[in-house]
Amino acid sequence: MNVLQVKELTKKFGDFAAVDKLSLTVREGEIFGLLGSNGAGKSTTIHMIASLLLPTKGEIRILEKDISKNRSFAKRNLGIVPQDLAIYEDMSAYENVSFFAGLYGLRGSELRAKTEEALEFVGLSDKAKHYPKTFSGGMKRRLNIACAIAHKPKLIIMDEPTVGIDPQSRNYILASVRKLNEMGCTIIYTSHYMEEVEEICTRIAIMDHGKVIAEGTKEQLKATITDVKDIRIELRALVQGESRAWKAIPGVRSVVTEENLLRIQSDASVDNLNRILRLLMEEGNEIRAVEELEPNLETVFLTLTGRTLRD
Numbered sequence: 001m002n003v004l005q006v007k008e009l010t011k012k013f014g015d016f017a018a019v020d021k022l023s024l025t026v027r028e029g030e031i032f033g034l035l036g037s038n039g040a041g042k043s044t045t046i047h048m049i050a051s052l053l054l055p056t057k058g059e060i061r062i063l064e065k066d067i068s069k070n071r072s073f074a075k076r077n078l079g080i081v082p083q084d085l086a087i088y089e090d091m092s093a094y095e096n097v098s099f100f101a102g103l104y105g106l107r108g109s110e111l112r113a114k115t116e117e118a119l120e121f122v123g124l125s126d127k128a129k130h131y132p133k134t135f136s137g138g139m140k141r142r143l144n145i146a147c148a149i150a151h152k153p154k155l156i157i158m159d160e161p162t163v164g165i166d167p168q169s170r171n172y173i174l175a176s177v178r179k180l181n182e183m184g185c186t187i188i189y190t191s192h193y194m195e196e197v198e199e200i201c202t203r204i205a206i207m208d209h210g211k212v213i214a215e216g217t218k219e220q221l222k223a224t225i226t227d228v229k230d231i232r233i234e235l236r237a238l239v240q241g242e243s244r245a246w247k248a249i250p251g252v253r254s255v256v257t258e259e260n261l262l263r264i265q266s267d268a269s270v271d272n273l274n275r276i277l278r279l280l281m282e283e284g285n286e287i288r289a290v291e292e293l294e295p296n297l298e299t300v301f302l303t304l305t306g307r308t309l310r311d
């Protein structure tokens with residue numbers, strides 16, 4: 001069964017299309033990754049799925065039902081973990097979860113039981129009476145998750161849930177995503193950290209400028225770039241050379257610089273490493289290390305867009 005279907009979805013702010021004829025299908029049981037750089041349109045897409053923003057055009061179906069005609073059905077079956085924390089500092093952890101679960105329609109003993117279950121799930125049972133202002137960033141993120149899952153939605157959308165938290169909390173959150181999935185939830189996970197998406201997602205859509213530019217399992221996505229090699233060169237310090245000089249080297253498709261690192265995308269069939277290194281030295285660079293990288297999702301993104309995910 002399709003848990004989510006998005007058809008030709010568009011959102012315009014004035015003349016600017018933040019989401020541009022985007023189509024997606026997420027099937028039951030998937031951990032679906034939505035990967036894209038800042039500003040790609042991930043949050044705008046999620047806000048439309050959550051009925052917080054009205055699409056300019058297009059259709060969204062949750063569990064096969066059009067959300068514009070079945071609002072309460074969509075709300076019951078959807079849990080959103082927003083990028084910006086949606087918790088109240090002046091309510092205890094328990095009161096926060098109970099408040100949000102109440103908004104989804106839970107009442108009485110069911111509300112109490114599911115609030116406790118959600119706090120237990122994110123490992124905050126012993127902090128139920130504590131106020132979020134005493135929590136670390138990671139604990140707040142976990143509370144944010146508890147608020148979104150207490151009503152046991154079929155589809156959970158997490159919008160960059162690991163931004164700005166310590167590695168331990170990050171691992172806890174990733175483990176929770178897997179556990180929720182094992183418990184039968186379908187998950188959409190947005191991120192601009194490709195390592196996370198590679199680690200947990202069963203299928204991935206790469207977004208850029210409001211569109212899906214590639215979609216598939218990580219193996220399928222990587223298989224699309226067998227004709228490209230991705231070279232990483234570490235310099236002592238980058239001496240900015242003449243950009244036209246790169247264009248004269250056969251096979252070079254794009255060059256991205258990040259502080260003292262260069263990432264060069266080149267046709268795999270062209271033997272040009274010597275020319276690349278010679279050019280760098282002629283420009284006065286001191287080369288520290290050269291490495292040909294195994295293709296990963298970052299390579300796929302770089303090949304398709306000529307930019308890194310952090311640009």
Ligand SMILES: Nc1ncnc2c1ncn2[C@@H]1O[C@H](COP(=O)(O)OP(=O)(O)OP(=O)(O)O)[C@@H](O)[C@H]1O
Pocket residue numbers: 013018036037038039040041042043044045083192
């Ligand atoms: N209310 C708005 N009015 C005008 N432009 C907007 C509005 N909301 C978003 N945008 C623009 O739409 C584009 C997509 O933004 P969006 O927040 O969806 O990206 P994102 O992929 O979620 O990025 P991030 O990872 O930074 O959240 C951006 O260029 C943003 O500036």
